Amino acid sequence: MIEPAGPDPLPAVPEDDGRRATGDRPRVLLVVLLAALVFLVPVTIVFLATEGIDRADKYASVFGLFAGISSVLVGLVSLLPRRRDRQAGPGGNGNPENGGPGGGGRESSGPRSQQRSRTFGFTAGVVGTTILSCTVATTTQSSLNAPPPVDEPPPFAVVAAVDWPWCDGAVLAAAAPARLPALPQRYTPGGWADWFTRLGGTRTGAAWVTLTMRSRSDATVTVTDIRATVARRSEPPEVSTTVGLVCGGPGDDEPVGDALRFDLDAEPARSTGGVRFPLAITRSVSVLPVRAQSDQPQVLSWRLEIDWVSQGRRGTLTVDELDGLPLLTGSEGRSRCFYAETGTIIEGLSGEGCPTR
DSSP: OOOOOOOOOOOOOOOOOSTTTTOHHHHHHHHHHHHHHHHHHHHHHHHHHHHOGGGHHHHHHHHHHHHHHHHHHHHHHHHSOOHHHHHHTTTGGGOGGGTOTTSOOOGGGSHHHHHHHHHHHHHHHHHHHHHHHHHHHHHHHHHHHOOOOOOOOOSEEEEEEOSOTTBTEEEEESSOGGGSOOOOSSOSHHHHHHHHHHHOOEEBSEEEEEEEEEESSSSOEEEEEEEEEEEEEEOOOSSOEEEEEEOSSTTTTSOSSOOEEEETTSSSOEEOOSOOSOEEEOSSOEEEEEEEEOOSSSEEEEEEEEEEEETTEEEEEEEOEETTEEEEEBOOOSEEEEEETTSOBOGGGOOSSOOOO
């Protein structure tokens, strides 16, 4: 007797063609990585078009870090066991639907699928680690070999000068009257200037400095403040003589117009008025007289600090030299020798031993 046929066996599940070998999580990460690259590529093109190719190394570092970290993450996720692999276990627990011995389960849960996933994860991790290492090494080397930053010059130029600082002024010379050089052969402004240059010394009393300022471009530069700062205070020399030249009447050396005035004897030096800030500096020349006064028995080395703002930039320009020499202001010496423009000694202002021709 022929027995009736039993129920049809379960239909064979077609073998996985490998499209699911990597699992869902790596696929999601790959999609995220691709979307990020699609976003970064046009941003990079715009950056290079606006900033220049010389700054491309910064974006190359960003790409390297992004690609390396993404590859490592994809590799790690691929190496982790998936849920259906954990449920199936090593032998599939006899569940035909899980690839166990009871049936032809899906290959994506079998050993071949797991092997493919591990291979993919291992490869992605190695590639990501290599990219990260190369990016870090290249960035570090570029940082070490990068030239020092070059400070941009201020957007305006400042020239400090005095037309003739010896006229109607005096200097503190570190010498006795008998040791002073002989008077100039010609009593002209140039002759007196050369004589005072050979004499040396420090300007005493009030020091007049003329600042000539001009913008380097069409942009306006705003000067927000000008300060006088004393860098060093020292005692006058033991042997010293105040030597002066009187060119005109009292006040003839006063500049015309407003002047910025400072009291250098105060600590710190303070402004005594004369100019209101801010000041607008353009391509047209702006002239600002500065008067720094000291009446104490001391020798001061000082400087001017100019705060400015222009087109989002700001900074401080320092003026600490006058015609190539430090800004110095001195006090009265132990002896005095004052002369008229004709070389005559002014008796009321001079002591004994002053040189004559």
